[in-house]
Amino acid sequence: MRQDRRAPFVAALEHARAAAYPAGEYVGQESFLRAAEIRRLAHRAGIGPGVSVLDLCCGTAGPGRLLVAELGCGYLGLDCSASAVEIARRLAGDLPCRFEQAQIPPVPDTRVDVVLLLETMLAFPDKPTLLAEVVRVLAPGGRFAFTVEEGRPLAPGERARMPDADTVWLVELAELRAMLGAAGLTVTWQEQWSVAHHATATALLASYRADAGTVARHVGATAAAELIAAHELWCDWLGGGRVRKFAVVARKGVDR
Numbered sequence: 001m002r003q004d005r006r007a008p009f010v011a012a013l014e015h016a017r018a019a020a021y022p023a024g025e026y027v028g029q030e031s032f033l034r035a036a037e038i039r040r041l042a043h044r045a046g047i048g049p050g051v052s053v054l055d056l057c058c059g060t061a062g063p064g065r066l067l068v069a070e071l072g073c074g075y076l077g078l079d080c081s082a083s084a085v086e087i088a089r090r091l092a093g094d095l096p097c098r099f100e101q102a103q104i105p106p107v108p109d110t111r112v113d114v115v116l117l118l119e120t121m122l123a124f125p126d127k128p129t130l131l132a133e134v135v136r137v138l139a140p141g142g143r144f145a146f147t148v149e150e151g152r153p154l155a156p157g158e159r160a161r162m163p164d165a166d167t168v169w170l171v172e173l174a175e176l177r178a179m180l181g182a183a184g185l186t187v188t189w190q191e192q193w194s195v196a197h198h199a200t201a202t203a204l205l206a207s208y209r210a211d212a213g214t215v216a217r218h219v220g221a222t223a224a225a226e227l228i229a230a231h232e233l234w235c236d237w238l239g240g241g242r243v244r245k246f247a248v249v250a251r252k253g254v255d256r
């Protein structure tokens with residue numbers, strides 16, 4: 001998804017995505033998250049009525065729209081893709097959500113109770129700079145709730161096999177925790193979701209293979225082949241333990 005043309009991807013993948021998730025678990029997410037996991041992370045982050053949420057890298061905002069509709073939180077979604085933001089706005093309809101196009105970092109000036117970063121920590125090569133921006137906009141006691149792909153950085157051979165490898169920056173858990181601590185964030189909850197995300201990646205791969213002709217017609221044969229190649233690698237890596245998936249909530253200290 002390197003070019004800013006989200007609409008053909010959304011159209012191409014909608015059927016396959018909807019078919020891949022268990023009943024009730026697909027809410028327009030562009031990731032391996034299930035609706036139940038989005039709700040669980042939101043609960044752990046204390047999202048509820050009147051809580052202000054900043055959703056970094058929201059994409060078309062399936063998770064954000066779910067949270068606003070069910071929990072009544074305040075919501076601003078940011079994404080670098082103008083077309084994703086446009087789709088998110090349209091799909092949000094009358095929901096009280098706001099969206100802005102923004103390349104992160106920096107994070108636009110604001111003050112919020114919760115920062116969400118779902119399925120996109122991977123895309124940031126410089127995580128300390130990102131974390132400093134998150135802390136800057138969090139209110140004292142605010143929570144940073146995110147998912148993260150954990151493991152050793154990709155070796156050159158692995159980078160060569162992964163499409164768009166310049167958006168794949170794994171981090172080891174000990175290093176991530178040290179970075180969070182240095183930024184002034186204390187982990188209050190952490191759960192491993194590798195098994196569930198391996199199952200979701202496997203179901204998405206099967207679904208994309210079944211719809212390969214349709215996907216290629218919408219987005220071109222090269223992009224369709226890359227989508228499948230990337231999911232093959234995620235299935236291997238999540239299934240074999242090369243990459244682990246975690247959900248984390250970290251709280252900003254009151255003195256920052």
Ligand SMILES: C[S@@+](CC[C@H](N)C(=O)[O-])C[C@H]1O[C@@H](n2cnc3c(N)ncnc32)[C@H](O)[C@@H]1O
Binds near residue numbers: 104
């Ligand atoms: C895998 S999608 C996840 C979308 C959403 N969080 C979800 O779980 O459904 C990643 C999104 O991050 C956006 N993105 C990646 N790097 C970004 C950056 N540096 N600044 C803003 N958006 C970014 C992409 O445009 C894409 O919409």
